Amino acid sequence: MNNIATYDTSRHYTDEMSADEWINNAEHFAEMEYADFKYDIEGEFKQHIGKEIIITTKNRGWDNQKGECKFILDDTDEIFEKIWLDTDLTFQLWKQGARTYTAKMYHHDSPTGEDYKIKVKERKVK
Numbered sequence: 535m536n537n538i539a540t541y542d543t544s545r546h547y548t549d550e551m552s553a554d555e556w557i558n559n560a561e562h563f564a565e566m567e568y569a570d571f572k573y574d575i576e577g578e579f580k581q582h583i584g585k586e587i588i589i590t591t592k593n594r595g596w597d598n599q600k601g602e603c604k605f606i607l608d609d610t611d612e613i614f615e616k617i618w619l620d621t622d623l624t625f626q627l628w629k630q631g632a633r634t635y636t637a638k639m640y641h642h643d644s645p646t647g648e649d650y651k652i653k654v655k656e657r658k659v660k
Contacts, residue, residue, distance in 0.1 A: 536629040539574035571625075572611065578629065579610040586655040589616055596643040607654075617650055627652075 589603045603616050614625065623641040630636055633654035638647045 538578045538627040538629050538635070539571050540624070540626045571614075575613055575627070576610040578627075579607065579613050582607050582633075582654045583610070584608075585657070587613070587616075588653045588655070590651045590653075591617075591648060593644070594648050613652065 585607055587603075587605055587607050590601070592598070592600050594601060605612065605616065607613070613627075617625070617637060617639060619639070619641060621641050621643075623639055625637065625639045627635060627637045633656065635652040635654075637650040637652060639650070640647045
């Protein structure tokens with residue numbers, strides 16, 4: 535498994551920083567980390583623009599919901615946006631094969647993590 539990208543909204547504090555430094559710089563650190571994360575996602579998924587993406591999960595949220603999402607990839611940000619929740623979270627993405635990925639997202643409703651499979655159809659949709 536190749537780790538493609540990791541995004542953690544709660545990981546912006548270091549022991550070398552005072553609480554005041556962290557409070558004053560937290561937004562800046564979050565923006566930098568998100569920009570790096572988006573860059574990594576774009577670098578991996580730009581080759582799949584125009585292709586059908588299928589995302590499946592069996593354990594989303596506190597009640598372990600199942601689901602599937604199919605869409606044509608128009609923008610690489612959609613990979614994260616289709617899974618993302620508006621909360622503090624950690625999101626990790628791994629490449630399993632040429633067109634197969636797995637992702638795991640941890641948050642307060644799923645502290646052990648939610649598992650996602652991401653498949654890219656071989657051909658572009660016309």
